Amino acid sequence: MNFLTPGMQYMLLGTFLFSIGSLCVKLSGLHVPTTEILFVRGVVGVLLCWYILRRAGVGVFGKRKLALFLRGLLGFTSMLAEFYTIVHLPLADALVLLFSHPIVVALLGWFILRERLSKGSLVAVLISLVGVTVVCRPGILFGAKEAMDPFLLGVALLAVLLTSFAILTVRSLAKTEHPAVVMFYPPLFIALLAPLFAGEWVVPTVGEWCTMLGVAVFMNMGQYYMTRGYAIESAARISGVSSLEIVFAGMWGVMFLNEIPDVWTVLGGVLIVLGTVVLGRSARTEMVISPKFPLS
Template identity: 25%
Template sequence: MREKLLTNKLNIEKNFKGIRFLIGSGFAFSLMTVCVKAIGGRIPISELVFARATISIIITRFYLYKNNINPWGYQKRLLIIRGLLGTVALFCIFKALTILPIATATVIQYIYPTFTVICAYIILKEFILSRIVYSIIIGWIGIVLVSQPEFTGNSNIQETILAIIIAIFGALMTSLAYICVRKLSSKEHPLVIIYYFPLVSIPLSIPFIINDFVLPSGTDWFWIIGIGIFTQIGQLCITEGLRLLPAGQATSLNYSQVIFASIWGVLIFQEKITSSIYLGGFCVLISTIISMSASKRTQSKI
């Protein structure tokens, strides 16, 4: 009896620790979006990706050295693919944030769990339940609702449509990157997986920087450094949180980023959060919960 109580206590402490890490991750990532939004397109996206990657690779390399971990991993080809997919997703997310309100861009990004389930079915041949169809429908209804204020309140409809498409494509790339992480996590250390992200981002962004370089000035340096630091904090927190909590619960808690991003949008950028955005965000959240619960049920059958 005493051992059971002790085990329950340890599990509760583990859950609370995981919750703190995931909420911290959402907070850090939301501050990253603030930094991207604050730059307002003055600095090319390629420079932001390069700066973020440079800061990340320095910090990650330090932790790899400190913990005496081989930085090159064992599945190099898949690690490079994960880095490539993550880099493309980052370009899309940053671009969408420069055009769309923070809340809108963040909610659309969180359609990725549904994409993950579909891609896992196609690529990994994982069984898919019929409820996923409902999840997809609800998720896309959410995207339409979230996007609606941008169509009605924005005179440049073409730019808005392009930004929404870019955000959706970024969510797709994120889901493919997470599938790679799923396959890699059985053999690779989390720090190695994180390390390959900037390792691929830096050489990919350099050609774009050469053709379109803009020297940052004034507070731009502050925002650029913030992008790198807050992204790294967010990655470290989410990696630890996913280790401590079940995937379904962890994904639901990731929505704290949407809440934080919405608050910053209102307080810092005077963005309006309409009832349509609230309802759309709720639909995307329900879609994600259905996707993750279906995925978890499928894994238990296999």
């Protein structure tokens, strides 16, 4: 993977682990409520971060407490909005909207963090998003008979915005905080707040406990490697790699869910991978875009 920068390699590993966690969500969500799965992920995440921080000899609460508090709040609210979008919108529409966040991250990183954004990086992100669109084939682009509910569309766009700000917060905090410290706050907020949004709780079976623990372990480890990636790579270049989660999800669908991808899924996957390759090569480009009014 010489065409990928070290930060993008961390993101690729984190995305791969996240995709396995998504498979576990799919399997456990057949019977267990979403907030219950989220709560288990939060509790395990807190324990995992505590263990990592104890071994590293690093304090749990970090240095920039206000920014870390914001990271936890953004992590919880963005995930809550994402789950609401996925549950209430057609899956294709929900995914194409939620995976538009790399462009938002790139633009916010350009204006807020004053990161250098090459034309190649921007083109690569656009290619990846086209691939996501082809894979999902949303009704709003491929001819839906009914318009999307404005409220649900607003929730989806709110999820994209919250996720983008959460990513930029990680990018900023990762420069001064241990990755496990940055990871600690979202599961802490999830563990504390998820029960407040829960309805009826169920008693999971042994198999459901295994898949719920899989959600917690794989997604929290995925977040750990993603955080390491954000610590050494620009948010604009690295965020598009997360689109590969759809490719991995297609693989798990074939292997475990008997879901055979069609030609559109294959074509979209090729575009997403192509966008990732372009992202890696554009990291060395010399042609950059600068905002006309730099922020002080």
